[in-house]
Amino acid sequence: MIDEALKQKLIAFRRERDWEQFHTPKDVAISLSIEAAELLEWFQWRRDEEVTEMLTGKKREALEDEIADVAVYLTYLCHDLDVDLAAAVERKMHKNAAKYPKDRVKGRSDKYNEYS
């Protein structure tokens, strides 16, 4: 995914433009949410087969750009709040494993609907 070297490139990109001053954690969280909505926009009104079509056509790069935007703001937020993302994901996965033991929830959508 995004390794330390790429993360440092993103931090440098922002610093070279002197844009850290605009990046309060609250505003970065707003941006992350907006970019996630822009990504979702690509799936709006589309049925599964239309999504597949989109993924193999010329719109794919635009979709990947939106995914990149989400990842960029997520990276900035983790950097600015000093969050170790891998550690946070590991810990959350363990919580989820305890809450949704595989033997009890396997393939059950009713359990999955509760999952959040």
Add this chain to the structure above:
Amino acid sequence: MIDEALKQKLIAFRRERDWEQFHTPKDVAISLSIEAAELLEWFQWRRDEEVTEMLTGKKREALEDEIADVAVYLTYLCHDLDVDLAAAVERKMHKNAAKYPKDRVKGRSDKYNEYS
């Protein structure tokens, strides 16, 4: 951030519960958007100094959990759509560098407001 080994653990977590069947790209994109909103909720109504206070207190783990949720769905989406996230971010960063040359936009909020 999230390396290949952690990504594989996330994929295994989902497979062991037979939950891929619920993960259409559209639904995963919806989830990503919802998790980004839940993350934003932690910043809602809070001024900058209240955000700082939150980050050093007992709410920090809950906030990190929300960041983790965003990262997890982002990882699933990249996996399911076969997106090379690092490559997508590199390409987007190059586009942004061309659009916002550092000499012309440095420290200017009017230029930054146009940035998206």
Add this chain to the structure above:
Amino acid sequence: MIDEALKQKLIAFRRERDWEQFHTPKDVAISLSIEAAELLEWFQWRRDEEVTEMLTGKKREALEDEIADVAVYLTYLCHDLDVDLAAAVERKMHKNAAKYPKDRVKGRSDKYNEYS
């Protein structure tokens, strides 16, 4: 929908609690976005027939509560920014009518996908 009398009740509810001080337009716009995501959460992972089932069952009131929350923040935002919502909707509908003439777009999803 929401008439002037109900709007005034909502304004009074907020004033009696001295909560206008927390309602900057930016924070109200954040809340509106978060409530829209919470509403969307009810549709997450559900197929059309599961949505129908939800609407006739005991979850209906919870879903209506989320719709109400969106409407409440929309009402506050219009009040605080002095926006005449009916006039704004009329104007937007005329713009959309010019952009999407009914003879040219009728029933066409390709046109509808462009609609925003």
Add this chain to the structure above:
Amino acid sequence: MIDEALKQKLIAFRRERDWEQFHTPKDVAISLSIEAAELLEWFQWRRDEEVTEMLTGKKREALEDEIADVAVYLTYLCHDLDVDLAAAVERKMHKNAAKYPKDRVKGRSDKYNEYS
């Protein structure tokens, strides 16, 4: 806000274009969420005084257009799910009044932070 006559105009607008077929409740809820994010985008990176400036300038109409879009999808969703929005808002307001009695929460941001 939006009265019955305007609601009927919006329903007619959609029917004349034969667009109800694209409007599953899930997709309308997605649209509502996306439009709320587009509205939020106007407040992104802006401090309170920049928001005020925007509201008195030429960007005001664009902002009002986004507010209108949120209202339009909210209206469609209420129509399609047969939700009486005024009744839903009244009921939710009574729930909130019971949960946040004005004597105990007046002007307290700690109570307000719990409000959702």
